[in-house]
Amino acid sequence: MARKQASQGTPATAALAAAGVPFVVHPYAHDPAVASYGLEAAEMLGIDPARVFKTLMVDVDGRLAVGVVPVSGNLDLKAMAAALGGKKAAMADPAAAQRRTGYVLGGISPLGQRQSSPTVVDDSALALATILVSGGRRGLDIELDPAELIRLTAARTARIGTRDD
Template structure:
């Protein structure tokens, strides 16, 4: 993948550029009425939703953490808690997530966060040659090698994605990334 111009950069693209990681920026016109930021990105960009991942902030044992799952599904809170060595997780307060990351909801990237948090990426990413995550703004996704994302975030990988949102069980959660 070729690195694209980062003149309209975000902390996420700056982190990738500083690390010398190749990535492709995928800007698109965000619709404020979109129900799901991640599914909107997949649809507008014409990319399989299994390759587009959302970044969800969770609270585990009083600390914030990051779960990164395909937009075609939802986050299994019990699985992300287990991956972080705990029994229980809950979705983080949106304002706390924004303060911690420096990004607004719908634009939270796992990269370039103001205060990095422990990160778990769904293991489905390991089967992909490239994946997309938020580029740090609504209407901006970054395509990169999953191994680069794992390395730069210090992430663990685990099966943390649950069934698609439409059939999600009560122990799952899905918020726009």
Template sequence: MARKNTSQATPATAALAAAGVPFTLHPYSHDPSAASYGLEAAEVLGIDPARVFKTLMVEVDGRLTVGIVPVSGNLDLKAMAAALGSKKAAMADPGAAERRTGYVLGGISPLGQRQSSPTVLDDSALALASILVSGGRRGLDIELDPQDLVRITKAVTAPIGTVAARNGSGPR
């Protein structure tokens, strides 16, 4: 995989470059009317939606956390809470997610966030040689080894995706 292209630099690409992690950038023309940022990326880039992961900010026990699941399914909030030793989770307020990460919705990357948060990656990623996550802006995805994502974000892995996410089918 290639290293960062300076014309596409974001905090996410800078974090990967600083850590010496190989990655490939996948820029695309974002359509503002797209219903799902992640599914749009998969379709435009011609990549299986089970390999494209979305970054979701979740509130667990009053703290913001990051859940990363395939765009082909949804986040299981109970499983997310359990992965972090809690019983209940809820989607975070969009404004709080943007303030915490420094990114806009649809471009929130699990990498290079303004403030790091506990992170959980759906364990389906570990069966793949590479996955794509947001590069820190709409219209930019980063392809990398899921083990590198785990290492750089200090993520735990757990089955936090819905059945649709785990078998590669289903809606956003």
């Protein structure tokens, strides 16, 4: 995989470039009328939705955390809480998520966040050679080795996404 420098100019691409991690930038034309950003990315890029992961900010027992799950499923809040040793999880307030990460909704990347948060990546990522995550703005995804994402975010892995299996 060729490494692209931070030519797209987001904190996520800058973090990857600074760490020397190979990645590929996948820009696409975002439609502002679309509400499901991750599924839009998969469709626009022609990539299996099981390889495109969405970044969700969650409140676990009063602490913000990051869940990274395939766009083909949903985040299991109970599993997310358990993965972090918590009792209860709920989706974070959108304004709090944006303040914490420095990104807009639909463009929140697990990489290069203004303030880092405990991160859990769905274990389905481990079976894939590469995954795509938000590059830090709507209409931009980054493809990278999931092991590098886990390393750079100090993430845990757990089954936190729902699946049809």
